[in-house]
Amino acid sequence: MSQRIYFVASKTEDAQAALTLARERFGETPLDEANVIVAFGGDGFMLQTLHRHNARCLPVYGMKLGTVGFLMNQYRMDDLDQRIARAQPTTLRPLMMEVQTESGSTVAATAFNEVSLLRQTKQAAHVRVSLNGIVKLEELVCDGILLSSPAGSTAYNLSAHGPILPLGSNVLALTPISPFRPRRWRGAILPSATQVRFEVLDHYKRPVSATADSYEVRDIVEVTIFESQEKTVSLLFDPEHNLEDRILNEQFEI
Template structure:
């Protein structure tokens, strides 16, 4: 059992999350998020959890995050309960989440580097179909993919946009990346690939002036890209904490049986 002495409490601006934060105000001697906590409790939905995790990535050290759901789906969250927090934190099971590193080069030559916890997605900006050249470890595997877009998803993000695009669910800890097309037109039979997480993925936009493409790392978008490089960033691993009876790996497994 683990004891966390310095805890920070963060909450989504929504009324339910703010009410929950008020209910927990006296549950601990909370420190500020900038005061080097050794644990963060996040109240909100999955979107707020992603915001919190991205905030952790910007810091020198990344304390574990225990989320409680005050949103809609709450796939990355535990159940909201105002009582027994100390016991829950002591018993919580840690799960390591490795983000993707996206390096996008624009048609203007500028380079942008962003992390992605769920997925990196490339999306057409106009009615024109995107045309992409795809490489894996510097080898061209698709000379021309005509599609609405393409995404690379982590195991933690494989049940999000990736699943909606008919991509595979990846078990947590599987050391895999899902590469999933979005409405692929050509090659017609290509439905995506499952790659080892050591793979380096390169995507070059063919004719970006006529067929502009944006690159999105989770919720942050870079428009008019010429090329994108994607790889796992093991130097910036994050830790999520879950109740033993509500573990993330079990939730990901059960998603494969949802009708």
């Protein structure tokens, strides 16, 4: 094969079988010599792969062998080399999360889908929302709130009734999760350059956690989120079924 591929797979039986078959059929290049990563699994495993190998700046071509495959291509082992050569790249910019906790520590994390805040107990969360240093909501009473990238807008954001964002739109979705007050606020679409800050009010009585994709920080006091201007990742998609088409088609699902 002309492509220098490093194969990875989720722990499911089907994905592990595909990994074994791929290595037998095509061999494998060590990670530090590869020019592309092929991932077998679902969207959750794709996010793990992006986080694990982000520093190497290699494009990732996924094949669906999981429950959800929005970020994946169809599984087919034939003509893999040609499929990768023909694949169209989609560049994603991750969200950067900076958290201050009750203990006084500062934690940083990266999210390709969304950063979400969720209440930790039966008590509703009380959150102050600021954009670029200006308070926009003095107190949001809710189960939580999230900030989503366009690539993540069809995931948790959509389940929370947030808008679907086209790739390349240079906007982010700010979506409340089960908001109680103010009752009529349903979120906002923000320019991608916006810095968002969430302050947890009464955090001792009403503890809140923050999650960047699957990385969780508990007992938070304040969270600042912004889109990275330096880090990018590249996903590869078959021309007949690229990510922009999937996001467009998702808006017509009933």
